[in-house]
Each structure stands twice: as structure tokens, then as C-alpha cells.
Amino acid sequence: MNQSDIHLVDLPNEILLMILKRLDNINVLYSLMGTFDGQFDILLQDNIFTNTLNMISRSSTDNDDDDIYSIDDQILDRFCIDILPKIHHNVKHLILESMSMKRILLAGNYPNLTSLKLFNFGQNIALNYFTDKSIFQHIFKYQITELILENNDNYDYVGGRILSKEYNNNIYVSILSLFKNLQSLSIVGSFTSSYPPLSIVDLPSITFCSSILTKLCINVRSLDDCLYLLDGRLKQLTIFIVQIRYIYNDLSIIHNTDDLSNLKYFSLTCYNLTNAYDNRMIPLFRRMINLEKLTLYIRITDRHTFVDGTHLHKEILMHMLQLHTFIFYISTIIQINDLVHRLSNNDIQQTFKNIGYYQTSCTVSYCRRSSKAICHVFSLPFAFDRLEVIINRLPIIIFHHITYLTVFDMIQFKQEFFVLIAKACPLLKHFGIFNRMLLLRNFDKYKADYIQSYSIIQFSHLISLDMMVQDQYYIEQFLLDTKTHVPRLIELKLFYSHLKNVTKNFTRDATRHNCAHIKRLICYDTCDYPKKFDHYFPSLNIVSYPSST
Template sequence: MNRSNVHLLDLPDEILFVILKKLDNIDVLYSLFDINNGRLNILVQENIFSNILKFVSIDNTSIIDRFCIDILPRIHHNVKCFIFDPVFMERILLATDYPNLTKLKIVDFQKEIAFNYFTNQSSLRSIFQEQITNLILINNDKGGRRGSSDIYDEGRMECSPKIYTKDVYDHILTFFKNLKKLTIIEPSVMLYPPLSLHYLPSTTFSSPILTHLYININGLHDCLCLLDGRLTKLTTLCVNVYNIDIEISPEIVHNMDKSFNLKCFSLQLFCPSQDYDEIVSLLRRMSNLEKLTLNISIYNRKRFIDVISGADVQHDILNYMPQLRSFTFYICTYVGPVTSPYKLSSEAIQLTLANIRQPHISSMVNYVHSVVHFGEGFRAACSIFSLPFQFDYLQDLGNHFPNIIFSYVTYLLLRDIIPFEHEFLVRIARSFPSLKHLCIYNKKSQVSDGLMTLSSDNCQLHSIIAYPHLTILDIKFSHKDYVEQFLNETKTFVPCLTELEVRVDHLKDITKNFTREETRRNCSNVKKLSTIGPFAHSEDLCHYFPSLYK
């Protein structure tokens, strides 16, 4: 067979364009801009390669030098959005003028950035105040950790939420004169200090032009404050609520009129709440809503068997939103306590979902020993949710769940009153392909065919489970069988595991005092080890967890 040699430049412009679009814009411009080839030079100057430029994780300063001296001045009219680390922000923004720049995304933002650059004395003042209408901050200031029992522990913060709100959030809205969209997100499971408007003046965090806001808030009362008239043009509001302990005080809200302008609203509670009635009251003010996203967990309703069903959702919420076109939800009701597992089936809940006029809805029922604010006894966690499952966080999943793929979930909390067997964990790996943070609360020993799954080192009874993206594993409130399950490389493969939370006695037992070969590999990349109980540093420990000491 005759074989012809086809070079990159032999391809037509249309195919070259498709190939280049698959690459990072910075790589395309740095590699091909101003090379001695007219076709490629014209292609890389298309707007699509310079509208959005991402200068993140660049260690080679010569790349920045070339962009600032040679490339940016020649494509400056095309640039609409910059994504960058603060270390290069000033140099890039001052390299030339960008008449069409309106959007910034700052990675690794900390409050010092606001103090140093968001000021009238800053060399960047005119860009920030006159051009930027869309600001995205990946906030790296410490505020707690998602999934932790002390999600927002003010003792661990550098300053209180109220002070942070006044010094940072309020200042941003005041300083950026033309800001219409503000998005503040966390880098991972770590949370940043929340917006806290409780007892602050109604002029705090106010804007006559802001239309889109995405932010973490301290409590539901802060959501009421955001809708009290201080943001008159707001059409999209997305809030994550992590603190449920603060009592809602409607008397401090200055204006409780309906939110007629609001078209899109998202509310996520990452701790169980008693405030179902308050949430319903809040939602009923949004009569013109077109898109609604809810992720809420509710406990202590009027009757201990009072499950939020499809009929409740339709009657309490949807009937008040005639313009609604999109409804994405996960609603979990904690029922109990009861002295024995409550006989409520997923099928019984599923029958009520016909009341919600959506084609793709599912449900599940799991049993747990305890949930935040509960005493002793079993609780049933009864959940209804839309499909596909759109959220990145799911808690209190047990042995029984629908046979679907949870593509977006990165944080998962497993909890049940019966043990999690090997085959269940195989199913978890398949159903949660994006899983990065796994937490297991289960005191029951694993049992398979009457035998403990803690088999001898040379006995391969099960297939190896792969969790290719798992970086954080919390098994400190679990039976030691789960330490064996996840650290033994003949049972589980966790190549990216960098954080481990575990009991010291379980860890020492399963690793045979840090000498066992079968559990060594899965420990080798761990950079952070959080334990219950003290342990002494030793040479064996250092060799077992080499990444701890790098």
C-alpha cells in the first residue's frame, strides 16, 4: 500500500481551525503567533483565540514577558476576558489598553488583593471602575470546610463574616462602579467567609445596577436581606447557605415586597434545617421566577412522619410560580426518631411525584443513626430529586439508591445502619465517576457470606475498585474494615488520594504499625493526615507516608 505523508499545513483552514480550538488559547498564541507562516498567523489572530485569555499556573516568566511585550499589544482590541493569578494581574492589565475588556476572573483571591488593588490609589483603578462589568473571584480565604461539623467556625477564620462582609464584599460593590455580575466561589471543599448582613445597615452591600449574584451566605436571613430592596435590578440570585443555627429575624428586613425582577433563583443548604416554612415563604415572593434550583434537607417537621412529597412541592411552591420553566431540585426530609427502621419505601414516595409536572424525577429512602441536631434512634432520610442529578454534593446516601449515574457529584457522604459491602462500593465507583471527596459514617463491620472482608494479604476475593479522582477520604467515624477496604491495594485503587482522615488505632492496626506492604501504595501520596488520637512520629511512619514530609 502506498502511504502519503500529510503534514499539518496540508490541511484546509477549516480543519486547522477546529484543531486549534481544542488547544489552550495561551498555548496557541505563544506557539504560533508571528511565526513565518502567513496562514497560521492569520488563523491565530481570529477573535476566538484572544477573546478569553487564561494566565494560570504559569511558572515560566518568559511566557508572560513575551505576551506583555509582543503579543498583547497587537491583539488588545480582541480581549474581552482575563483569567489570571494575582501575581501577574497588574503587569498584564498595564501592558496595553483593552478597550473591549469587561470580564475578570481572579484565581486564588484573598482579601489582601482587595486592600491593595481595589482602591482609588491603585494603578488599575480606571480599568476596575470603568470597564469591568463581570467579576469572578475564586476566594481562597479560609472560612471552613464543606462537610465538616463546624462548617463555619469563626475561631478558624482570620476575621468574622460580618467584618469580612464590610471590608471585602461591600467594598467590592462600592468600588466597581459598573459591576453587573458578581460571582464568588470556593476553590474546592474549602469554604470562604460567607456574606453576613445580619444587623448591618440596609445600605451595606447595595447596588443600583447589579443583576447577577452568586455567593455563599451565613444564613437564610441574609437571603432575605439581599431581597429587601438593596439590589433593585437583581434578576439572578444563587446562594449557598452553610450556617443554620442563627434564628431568622424578619423584623430586621427593611422591605418584604415581592421580588418581581427575580427570574432565576438557586438555594442550596448543606446542613439540615428546620426552616421549611420560612423557605416556602421566601419562594412565594418570587412570582415571576422562570428558573428555580433547590437543594435542601429538612428535619423536625410538625409530624415525625411528615415527608415532603411531590404534592407538597406543587402545593407549597410551584403553584405560586406561573412563569416557571425550569425546576432542578433535591429535597431530603429526615423522619423520626423511631426505635426501629421506619417502613417507608421509595416506591411510596415515588407515587407522590406525579404531582410535579416533570418527566424525569426519582426518589430514595435511607436509614441513618444520627444527623446534626438529632438525638438517639433511627432516622429515615427520604429524598426526592430531579434527573439528571445536577448537584456536586450529596449526603446521607445509603445502601439503596437508584441505578443512575451522578455525573456531577464530587462530594459524597455515605451513611447507613447496615454495613457497606464491597459490591456496594463497586457500585459507588461506577455511579459517581467524578468523586473527589468521600466521607463514610458506618460503625458496622463489613460482612460477606458470613465472613469478614478483612482477608489475608494473599487472598484476592473481590475485584479491585478504582476511584481515579478521589483526593480526600474521611473514614474516621467508621469501622476499621473501611480502612482495610480503601487502603489495601488488592481491594481499592486510589492513585490521587492526598488527604486521609482516620482513627490512629485503626490505621496502625490495618497497616501493621506502618509495615504492611499491601496498604503502602495507597498511603504514599497522602500529604495531609488528620487523625483521632495521637501517634508518635517514627521512621516507619515517614517511609509509609513520604509525601507528608516533602
Template structure:
């Protein structure tokens, strides 16, 4: 047989199967099923390609063929379905799935619970006894903040009650956005209770709700991942303090500052005697001493003799007083000499404001959210970080952002806090220097609201930074107007494209004066809100699209009248 005569179908089944495994199972099913070849038809229906079906991120043509033809051919093999919530009707009306036990819904919200997770729904009746593993990716975009107690009863508790054989429940949002947390205060212990649930991932309103979930209502729980919005909320009752002997995995995340770490978190960890894996992501404020390797060993690890994996990202932010010694990075690193779980990274930053920030973390860094990065961050890669906040009182120079773009290659969301102007700006003007262009390839959100105007230039001038994916920008309006030369400067246009949302502290009054030039409104804008910009921001988060030529023209051609504020006595004197 000549080499040129060998075709795909000439290969043995084992080799053909090995080749097809390299492809997406969706592509295999779409391309090979029903192509008038019995051999390919049998191979495509193999369990390798039909056990898990992910119908997200596929175009309508492929989706339509799956719902009309393919699902009915492979329905008896499907054990795990991944789909957007909007497809529930189409997918479940196509066929029943007798082996389905795992379900993942993208863009989940409370309407899904009300519509499908009840006995009146034919779909609900089909899946209520089958599903043992449920993952819900939250996307409730309702601007009205729900009453958390009602939300807990109507959504979270209903899920636990409705799925009769549910063992794993995973409710997720993004690391930067928060979905309504479970609130169990003043609710009976039968709410959100299960005798078979073994794995739970969920967000809670307060640390008290974390303790409620561990009070015995989930008596088979062995894996608990929780994000707490408020650790410091006071507790009005005495919680169950029994040891949590069945718990093998515990992950605690809190992005808010914690002032009660020693009184609340440490006692809870002491109850987890049989823990095998621990994950902590915390920012602790004003405790007596920095959290270092010695503290972790003496206050946590000695209470967990079976612990095998310890992953952490912990910041301690303290006020400096005479009782605290000045420590270096090497001093902190030395305290981890007896901890052998993983490689450790650490930085210590002393500020002239009589405060110190100590950051300790395990390597490789596996978290997708990173807070309070300073100029002194170490030479390590944060390959998983998508959301980042940087802050310092020393300026972030151009070289810092070069380092940052390489250290955090997948960065999507960046918040900059620094009131000190860049030095490189004046040096560039004096020496006529140019700098290499920095590219943040994936950055779609940028906030420089709490940063000096030089950082507005750093990011908006295309001679310094390239932001090809930026869609949302939060910025001081006056800084934006200055840097863009009243929205006319060509060098800022590439980074100020259409659909960029700019949060403007004074824009609410500015827009009113455009359409309603009433003297009282103009005077109110010029004499009051232009000096108290953030009052407008608090009253209404207002957005303006700057990309279109027409809007820039209107803003350029519309004069802003800003009468100076005069003392009340002078005004009264003028009036009389």
C-alpha cells in the same frame, strides 16, 4: 497539484479558520503570532481567538511570551480575562485593555481587594468603570477566622462600591470548603447596595443575610444564587416581605441540616411569583411529613406559574412516629406523576433507629456535592459529583464500593460514616476469597474517622482498593496502626504514599512524649487523653506525614507507655 504538495497555507482562510477553532486559542496565539507570515498573523488576531484570554494552567514560558509580546498585539480585542490573582500586576502592566468588561480572578483573597480595588491603585483606576461582570474564585487560606461583619464591610461591600458599572458578581469557593459568608446583621441598608446589579452569586452566614440581600437594597436583581451556612439562626427583626417580582432565577444551597424549612424557606419561595428557574439543594430534619412530589406541587410550584426549570436535591430525615405511614420508593415516585419538569430519582431508607431518610432529586444529577448516600442508592450516574458523604447502619460491603466507583467516576472527596463492620472481611478470611480491586482514580481526600476498622482495611489494602491520587487521609490512629501492622505491612504502602496527611486524635501527646519524656506528660497521655482521644483533636488539628521511611521507623521503634487508669480512691490509698 499533487496531494503531497498541499500545505497548510494552501488552504482557504475559511477552512484554515475552521481547523484552528478546534485548538485552544492560547495555542493558536502562541504558535502563529509573529511567525513572519502576515496571513497567519491576521488570522491569529481574529476576535474568535482574542476576545477571551485564559492565562491559568499554562507554563511559565508561554505566560512570559504573552505578557511581553502577545498581549500588546491583541489588547484592543480582549473583552474577558481569566487569570490567577498573582498575575494581576504582570498582565495589567503589559498593556491597557479598552474593551475589557469581564474579569475572572482565581485564588482571590481579601488582600487583592485591599491592594487593587481602590482609587490609589493604577490598575484599580483602569478597571473600576470598565468591569461589568466579575467572578472571584475564593482561596483565602488564612487560618484566622475573620470577623464577618468587618469582612463584609472591607471586602464584599467594597467590591460593590468600587466597580461603578458592575452588573454581575459571582464569588465562588468549592462545595466542600466555605469562605467567609456575608453578614449584614446590625449594618445599615446602604451596605452592599446597588441599583444596577442584576446577577449575584455569593455565600452568606445565615438565612437572615439572604433576606437582607432581598430587602430592596439590590432592586434590579433578577438572578440570585446563594449558599447559606445556617438557615435556623433566629431572626431578631421583621424582614421585608414584599413580593420579588423581578427575580427570574433563584438557587438555594445549604449543606447543614435544616429544622425550620416550613417556617423560613417556604415563605420566601412564595414571594417569587415570576420565577422561571429554581434550584434547591437541602437537607431537612424532623418536619411533619416527607418532602415528596405532592409537597413540592402544593407548597412551591402552584405559587410559580412561570417556572420553566426546577432542579433539586432534597433529603428529609425524620424521626418515625405513629402518624407517618411507611412509604416505598414507588410510593414516593408516584407523587411526581403530575410534575413534568424533569425525570425524578428517589430513595427511601428506614433505619432500625426509628428514623427514615427520603432522598428526591432531578435527573440527570447536576450537583457536584452529594450527602447521605446509603446502601440503597439507585442505579443512576452521578457524573458531576466531586464531593460525597456516605452513611448507613448496614455495612458497606466490597460490592457497594464497586458500584460507587462506577456511579461517581469523578469523585475527589469521600467521607464514610458507618460503625458496622463489613461482613466480607470475615468471609474472605474463612473462604480464602479474593475480590476485584476497586479504583477511585481521582480521589484525593478520604475520611474514615467515623467508620469501623474494616473500612480502613477496605481503602488501605492494595488488594482491595487503588487510590492513585490520594493525598489526604483522616483516620483513627489506632486503626491505622493495626491495619498497617505498626506501619510495616507492604500491602498498605501504595495507598500510604508520601504527603498523605493523617489526622491523629492522640498524636499531639504522642509527639510530645517523643521529644519531652517528662513523667507527668507521659502519665497525662496514658491516663487521660488516650481514653478521651477527641479532646486532643478538638484542641489542635494535628497532622503527621507517614510516607517517609524515617518517620515510620521512629513510630515503630518508639514505645508507647500507657498506664492504666485507676480509680482516684485507689491512687490515694497507694500514695498513703
């Protein structure tokens, strides 16, 4: 057979299956169904290929994630009619968008379905389908062992203590009540939303219990909620991934202090500052006597010394004899005076080398004006998507996962610093710049600061820019298209007076391009919109904050 005569259909079934699995594309699956005298029908019904189906409806998704594959409604309808009834018995894992969930689940019986992942999940889905009266009760109640929900509810909308209790009952409690065989539960937020966290502080001790759940990934309101989850109500829990909103230094509640001998992997993330690290966090870590992997993201304040390698080894790591993986980001803010010995980056780095942790980095900054110092220490490669309160310096490494960054200037940032940020954080989506410097009197001097030796700084993924600054130089730096390119910027937070000055009362062409796609403008002072304002921001949905915030 000549090489030119070989067709796709002539390949052995084993090779065709390898090709199809690499394509992993619902459109390809749909287009091949019913062709080549049924050969592909047989292949596409093969258990190996239809094991996992990822079907996200394009019309219902609204995100910028490149890794979310979507299909249009027409193909989805045909898929539910022509394909799913033929392969539903082979499907073990479903990845769905919540608005299309009903159509897809009604297209078959799915007797082998054990894993379900839902995007754009909300309270309405739980109220309609996560109940004992659900039309999918036969699937949810006894088959599903793994449930992953990307929550799209907005905490600001739900808000309030009473509604928060209702949310606990409607979402968290109802899930464990309905899914009787659930062994793994993950509830995470989408990138742009902050959904209501679990809070069981004031609820009965039998709330949110399971004798078979082994993995839990969840957001909770406070450390007390986390401690309640570890009081024995989840007896078989071996993997616990928790994001905590607040860690209070409150010892009034008495918690179970038994060893957590079943726990093998613990991950804790808290973005808000806490002063309870020594009193409450260290005792919790010491209970995890058989822990094998620890992931920690925490920001600490009101300590007398930095958290360094020596401290971590003495207070935590030496009590975890089975630990083999420690991934961390820890920042510490301390008070300083002229008598405090100033440690360098090398000093902090050496404390980690002394305990055998060589893949680490750190940065230390001192501010005499505020009498404070901040130290960031973290394992390499940097594993988190968030980095906060960087002051005038950043380690010269690539942060491949960072999408959220805040910087705070004590000395005015120059263009070189923003060049470094763009290179170090190539996937940056949310950027906050904060300062308390007095407004420069000679703004024209900086407005004319076009540094020709630099090319235009590219922030290709930046969607939100927060500039709570007194120095208009930063507004100029990011809005002037000869200095910075922000093609996806849709949210801008700043002082309206600065915006008005930099844009020359919204007539300046050089700043118009970087404002063209902004949908949300959040101002920290009073706004007085001119007549031509809408032409400068054609797709704007204005939100104004009073200066008191």
C-alpha cells in the same frame, strides 16, 4: 495543486480562523505569532479570535482540575512583551490567575475589556488592586461589567467575628464601591477552600447596594443575610445564586416581605441541616411570583413527613406560574415509631408523577435503632456535586457531577456496595464513611475476607477519605491494595488505633502503596508515632484531632 503540496498557510483565512479558535491554546498562539510573513499576525489580531484570552500561570496554580489550562512563566513573559501589546484592543474577556494579573494587565490598555475572571483570588488582591488608588482603576471602575472571582481564602484562617467584618469591608463592600458599572458578580470558592461568607446582618442598610447589578452569585452566612440582599438594595437583580451556610429557625428579625417580581432565576444551596424549611423557606419561595427557573439543594430535619411531590406542588410550585425549570435535591429526616406508615421508594416516586415530574429519583431508608428515617428526592439528571448521608442504598444511576459523598451504615457495607459507589460516582474526590457499630471482635475474620470474584475497586480521583468508623473492616477495605486502588489519595481521616492495627504498626507492605502519597493524616484519637512512621508516610504533614472532636 497536489494534495501533498498543501500547507497550513495555503488555507483561506476563514478556515484558518476556525482552526485557531478550536485550538484555543496560548502556546499555539505564541508559537505562530511572527511567522509566515505576518499572515498569522493579522489573523491572531482578529477580533473574533482574541475576544477571550485564558492565561493561567502554571507556577502559581495548585489544583487537580483538568480543565484549567496553564502556561509556564517564560512563555507568559514573552506573551506579555510580544503579543498582548498588539492585540490588547481586541480583548473583551480575560481569564487570569491572580498572581499573574498585574503583569498581564500592565501589558496593554484593554479599551474593550468588559469581563474579568480571576483564579486563586484572595484578600491580598482586593487590598492591593480593588481600591480607588488601584493602578487598574481606569479598567475596573468604568469598563468591567462582569467579574468572576474564584476565592482561595481559608475561612478557618480568617475566622472570627471581627475579622469577618473586616473581610466584608475589604472584599464585598469594596467591590461594589470600585466597580461602578458592574452588572454581574460571581464569587465562588475553589474546591479545597471555604472562604469567608458575606454577612451583613449587623451592617447598615446601605451596605452592598447596587442599582444596576442583575446577576449575583455569592456565599452568605445565614438566611437573614440572603433576605437582606432581597430587601430592595439590589433593585435590578434577576439572577440570584446563593449558597447559605446556616438556615436558622429564628423569626426575631423582621424582613421585607414584598413580592420579588424581578427575579427570574433563583438557586439556593445549603449543605447544613435546617429545621426552618416550613417557617422560613416556603414564605420566601412564595414571594418569587415571576420565577422561571428554580434550583434547590437543601437538607431538612425535624419534620413529621417527607417533602415529596405533593407537598412541593401545593406549597411552592403552584405559586410560581411562570416556572418552567425545577432542578432539586431535597433530603428530609423525620422521627418514626411503630405507628408511622412506611412509604416505599415507589410511593414517593408516584407523588412526583402525579404532578407531571417524571425525571426524578428517590431513596428512602428507615432506622429503628435511632427512630429516624431519611428520604432523598432529586431531579434527573443529578445536577449537584454533593450527596450526603446515604444509608445502605444508592439508586442505580450514574452521578456524573458528584465529587463529595458521605455514607452512613446501619447494616455493615459489603464490598458490593463500594463497587457500586465507584461505578455510580466516577469523579468522586471526597468520600466519608461513618458508622456507630460496635467494633467486630473477630477482626481477623474480616481481614482475611479477600473476595477473589471482584477486581480491585478503582477510585481514580479520590483525594480525601474520612472514615469515622468503629469497624476496622472499612480501613482494611480501602487501604489494602488488593481490594482498592486510590492513586491520588492525599488526605486520610480515621482513628489512629485502627490505622496502627491494619498496617501492623506501619510495617505491612500490602497497605503501604495506598498510603504512599498521603500528605494530611487527621486522627480522631491519640497518636504515638513509631520511629518508622515517616518511612511509611514519606510526604506527610501530620494533623491530629483529639478524640473529643
